Amino acid sequence: MGMTITEKIMARSSGRDKVVPGELVWTDIESVMTMDFLGKQCFDKFRSLGKTEVFDKNKVICVSDHLVPPPTQKFANMLNEWREVVKQHDITNFYDLGRQGIAHQIMVEQGHVLPGTISIGTDSHANTYGAVGAVGNAIGVTDAAVAMATGKAWFRIPKTVKFNITGKWQPWVMAKDLSLHIMGMMHWNGHLLYKSLEFTGPAISSLSMAGRMTLCNMTVDLGAKNGIVAPDVVTERYLRNRTNEKWDFVTSDNDANYDMVYDIDISDLAPTIALPGKLDNTVTVDKLIGTKFNKAFVGTCTNGRLEDIATMAEIMKDKQVHRDVNMILVPASQTVYLEALQAGHLETLIKAGVAIDTPSCASCAGLHTGVAGDGDIVLSAGNRNMTGRMGSREAKVYLTSPSVVAASAIRGEITDPRTFDI
Amino acid sequence: MIKGKCWVADDYVMAYDIIISEYWTSPIDPAENSKMVMAGVKEEFNKENAFKDNDFTFIVANHNFAGGGKSIEHVITGLMGAGIKAVFATSFARLQFRNAINYGLPFVTSDDDIHLGCETGDELEYDADKGIIKNMTKGTEFTSIPAAPFVSEVAASGGLMNFVRNKIAKGEPIK
Numbered sequence: 310m311g312m313t314i315t316e317k318i319m320a321r322s323s324g325r326d327k328v329v330p331g332e333l334v335w336t337d338i339e340s341v342m343t344m345d346f347l348g349k350q351c352f353d354k355f356r357s358l359g360k361t362e363v364f365d366k367n368k369v370i371c372v373s374d375h376l377v378p379p380p381t382q383k384f385a386n387m388l389n390e391w392r393e394v395v396k397q398h399d400i401t402n403f404y405d406l407g408r409q410g411i412a413h414q415i416m417v418e419q420g421h422v423l424p425g426t427i428s429i430g431t432d433s434h435a436n437t438y439g440a441v442g443a444v445g446n447a448i449g450v451t452d453a454a455v456a457m458a459t460g461k462a463w464f465r466i467p468k469t470v471k472f473n474i475t476g477k478w479q480p481w482v483m484a485k486d487l488s489l490h491i492m493g494m495m496h497w498n499g500h501l502l503y504k505s506l507e508f509t510g511p512a513i514s515s516l517s518m519a520g521r522m523t524l525c526n527m528t529v530d531l532g533a534k535n536g537i538v539a540p541d542v543v544t545e546r547y548l549r550n551r552t553n554e555k556w557d558f559v560t561s562d563n564d565a566n567y568d569m570v571y572d573i574d575i576s577d578l579a580p581t582i583a584l585p586g587k588l589d590n591t592v593t594v595d596k597l598i599g600t601k602f603n604k605a606f607v608g609t610c611t612n613g614r615l616e617d618i619a620t621m622a623e624i625m626k627d628k629q630v631h632r633d634v635n636m637i638l639v640p641a642s643q644t645v646y647l648e649a650l651q652a653g654h655l656e657t658l659i660k661a662g663v664a665i666d667t668p669s670c671a672s673c674a675g676l677h678t679g680v681a682g683d684g685d686i687v688l689s690a691g692n693r694n695m696t697g698r699m700g701s702r703e704a705k706v707y708l709t710s711p712s713v714v715a716a717s718a719i720r721g722e723i724t725d726p727r728t729f730d731i
Numbered sequence: 732m733i734k735g736k737c738w739v740a741d742d743y744v745m746a747y748d749i750i751i752s753e754y755w756t757s758p759i760d761p762a763e764n765s766k767m768v769m770a771g772v773k774e775e776f777n778k779e780n781a782f783k784d785n786d787f788t789f790i791v792a793n794h795n796f797a798g799g800g801k802s803i804e805h806v807i808t809g810l811m812g813a814g815i816k817a818v819f820a821t822s823f824a825r826l827q828f829r830n831a832i833n834y835g836l837p838f839v840t841s842d843d844d845i846h847l848g849c850e851t852g853d854e855l856e857y858d859a860d861k862g863i864i865k866n867m868t869k870g871t872e873f874t875s876i877p878a879a880p881f882v883s884e885v886a887a888s889g890g891l892m893n894f895v896r897n898k899i900a901k902g903e904p905i906k
Contacts, residue, residue, distance in 0.1 A: 323906075333881045335906050346756045347803070358896050376756075387756065433800040433826055447826055449804040450759065451833040455895050459905050463881070463891075497743070497795050503825050530800055534825055588799075675752040695747050695799055697771060702751075 311562020313469040314539050315505040318444045318559060322427050330468040330568075339443070340421040341456045342370045342430035344412045345377065345391050351431060352394045354454035363398055364460035370421050371395045372404045372412040375670045380677035410642020410668050413437040413445075413610040417522060418644055420552030424540040425559040429453065429462055434610045434692065436533070439525035440518060441548060442540030442559065444505075447529060467505040467534040468568035469561075474512040476576035481726035483620070484520035485612060485690065485710035487573070488527035489581040493591030494571075495531055502532040504568060507561065512575050513538055518547040519616035526611045527692060530588050580713045580725060583694050585705035594713060597723045602686040605630070605718040606699075607711045608639030608666075609673040612690040615648050617711040621663075622654035624715040624731055630662035631721030636714075637664045637679040639671040661719075672699045681706070688723065690714045733816045733857045734867075735788020739849050740772070744792055745799035746827055748772045749806045757805060764805045765812025783813040789857065790818040791849045796838070798824030807834045817857050819845050819864060819875065835886035839864070843873040 312320065312327065320328045322336035343351045348371055355363065363369045371391075379385035388406075395403050404415050413434050415421070422428045424442035429435060431453045438445025448462065456462050472491065495501050506528050508521075516524070521538045528536030538544075539560040548556070579593040607613065607621060618640060630636045638658060640646040646668055649655050655665055664679075671678035673691040680700030681687050687699055687706045690713075694706040707723070716726040748771030750764065757763055769782040776782040790796075790810070796818060797806055807830045810818070817837040821844070831838040837859060845864065849855070853868040862875040878886075888894040898905055 333879055350759055354892060358892065359899050384756075431802060433802045447802045449802050449826070449830045449833065451804060451830070451891050455891060458899065459895065461905050465879070497798055502795065502822050503828075529826075532795060532798060532824060674755075676756070693800060695745060697747065697752055702771070 310566055311564040313505065313507060313561045313565040313567065314442070314537055314559055315444055315469055315507065315535060316466060318425055318427060319464060319466055321425070328466045330466045332466045333463060334466065335461045335463050336427050338429055338456045338460055338462055339423055339426035340368050340370050340416065340428040341453055342372065342412050342416050342428070342435065343453050344371070344375060344432060345373045345388055346375045347431045347450050349390050349394050351450045351453040351457065352398060354450055355457040358454060358458045360458045363457045366399055367401045369400055369457055370402045370416060371400050372415050373406050373409050374411045375674050375676060377406045377409055377669050378667060408643060410644065411610045411613065411670055413526065414613070414641035414645065417441060418551065418642060420548060423552065423554055423556045424544060425556055429456060433529045434526050436529040436536050437522050437526040437610055439528070439535050439537035440521035441544050442538060444535050444537065445525065446535055467503050469505040469507055470501060471507045471509060471567045471570045473570060473572045474508060474510040474575060475572065476512050476574040478512060478515065478575060479578065479727070481712040482575070482578050482580060483710040483712055484516060484523040486578055486581045487575060488524055489583055489591045489708065490578060492527070492531060492583065492589050493581070496589045497532060504533050506531065506533045506536040508536065508538050514541060517616055518543055519614040522614065523611055530692060580710060580727070582713065582723070583708040585694055585707060586696060588694060588708070594723065594725045598725060600723040601721065602688045602707065602723070603633055603635065604679070604681065604685050604687040605634050605636040605714050606672060606679060606687060607690040607714050608641065608671050609691040610641060611692040612711050613639060613641030613645065615645050617690065618645070618649045618654050619652065620712050621715040622657040624712060624726060624729065625661040625663070625719060626657050628661055628719045630718045633721045634718050635664070636662065636718045637666060639666045639678065640668050642668050675700050688714050688717055733788065735816065735855065736786060737789040737791050737849055737851065737853050737855050738785065738787040739846060739851045740790065740792040743794065743798065744772055744796055746797045746801035746806050746824065747799050749797060750803065750809055754805065755803055759804050759808050761808045761812030764809035768809035768813050786814060788814060788816050789855050790815055791846050792818065792820040793846045794820070794822045796820040796823045797827035800826065802826045802830070804830050804834070807831050807836055811836055821846070832882050832885060833891040835890045837878070837886070839875045841873050841875045845873045848873065
């Protein structure tokens with residue numbers, strides 16, 4: 310019996326020839342990420358283990374993303390403590406305000422995640438790293454402290470569920486729609502808890518790295534342990550100028566054992582929206598046509614990448630955001646911001662009436678930059694729509710793709726981008 | 732053997748509601764985090780020490796307890812600070828399942844529909860060695876799925892920090 314890609318990565322990272330689901334192993338960690346609001350606690354815990362130097366100062370990645378730029382004195386003080394502790398530990402890769410981005414974007418974009426290895430981060434969307442054929446896993450500050458000290462983390466080998474995605478992507482339908490479609494299909498209630506999700510098939514081969522990141526990112530919200538796309542030519546091209554480290558094309562064996570296999574044909578996949586409150590309460594866009602909202606948001610580790618911004622710009626060119634809507638775009642990193650600027654997308658969006666803010670997690674973490682107030686109805690290309698997620702517990706958040714947000718912001722009501730006059 | 736009163740969830744309990752967003756940036760500290768623990772789950776818990784003052788020892792829940800994402804450990808320390816000694820559910824969200832293991836708080840899975848057989852305020856007895864949960868108020872009994880040896884070992888050490896600290900101090904390999 311062969312192994313799935315996740316089993317293979319866990320086997321090689323734990324120095325074994327073979328692992329089976331259910332087994333508990335300690336594995337080597339490629340990179341450990343932590344960020345501003347939890348990072349100091351990671352370092353404090355790390356030192357309490359009796360260590361003063363991290364296992365590899367090039368492989369502990371520190372990012373300022375949730376609290377920047379600080380909107381309050383409390384956050385400013387937290388950031389100062391954070392900077393002090395990062396400096397004290399002589400961390401090589403510190404992405405502070407000015408070089409910042411959302412941690413998961415930074416990890417992949419700056420080449421800190423390698424195919425065939427395991428990287429962890431103290432934020433739930435660390436599953437994003439699976440886009441480049443790595444195991445990406447979210448952990449708490451305790452696991453981060455242990456990994457900083459030892460370069461290791463414990464894992465139970467998950468069972469793997471395969472999603473074989475076929476068909477042709479239709480215009481304006483995005484990876485986000487597939488994520489939300491799977492969310493609606495599988496629910497939160499246990500089918501995919503603790504599972505490794507492997508995305509494969511022709512519609513994955515033709516999917517960009519940005520799309521793969523969206524897809525793997527949202528697997529945490531399915532309850533899964535990780536989401537992964539085996540490395541291929543898209544991965545190779547993406548990583549070429551981002552890392553000098555060696556990596557190989559690890560893939561699942563033909564006779565690997567899967568817990569379940571699902572086939573999804575995306576040829577007739579429609580733009581999909583999660584209704585306020587629960588991520589798995591999804592409908593296709595046609596059910597909500599004409600629904601009014603007053604805030605539009607594109608950004609986050611799910612949908613704040615260049616491709617997302619380019620899609621928005623294409624839809625919004627020479628048009629105006631509706632007068633009843635405030636729209637904010639927050640690029641996922643300084644790199645993305647600059648690329649979008651150079652491509653002219655930001656000019657297009659500013660002319661359309663979109664407010665653009667410096668890269669951060671922004672209102673997706675409910676902490677700052679466009680948080681929702683009482684009674685607000687937000688159409689968001691972020692990743693969560695639970696009560697209170699973006700600010701007020703009296704606000705409602707619809708989740709969808711950047712193309713739906715862009716077309717809808719022009720009309721001032723939920724709109725199908727496929728029928729929108731572009 | 733642990734004995735005490737249980738609180739039974741009547742819906743999915745999300746990590747977001749156990750610790751609401753204004754407390755995500757607080758220090759990880761049981762005393763601090765327990766003050767507003769469960770604030771988003773029910774209106775009656777949305778004031779200082781409201782959940783804690785009930786003196787619950789156990790939580791009984793349905794599927795995907797502490798789900799909806801969020802890897803913050805405040806969720807676990809908040810429950811522990813409020814006096815919770817074990818949580819019984821059909822399934823747990825993995826981020827918090829992992830954190831609970833790392834803190835040595837038993838997150839106990841049961842195939843029995845335990846949430847249907849208990850009401851808030853019932854007195855329970857949990858025998859971790861035998862994996863038996865008794866509802867003394869109703870005279871019923873449920874069985875739990877035994878924890879993996881590693882999980883018990885971490886719990887016996889008082890959590891992963893102690894487990895690893897001891898190994899580092901003794902120069903033992905971590906494997």
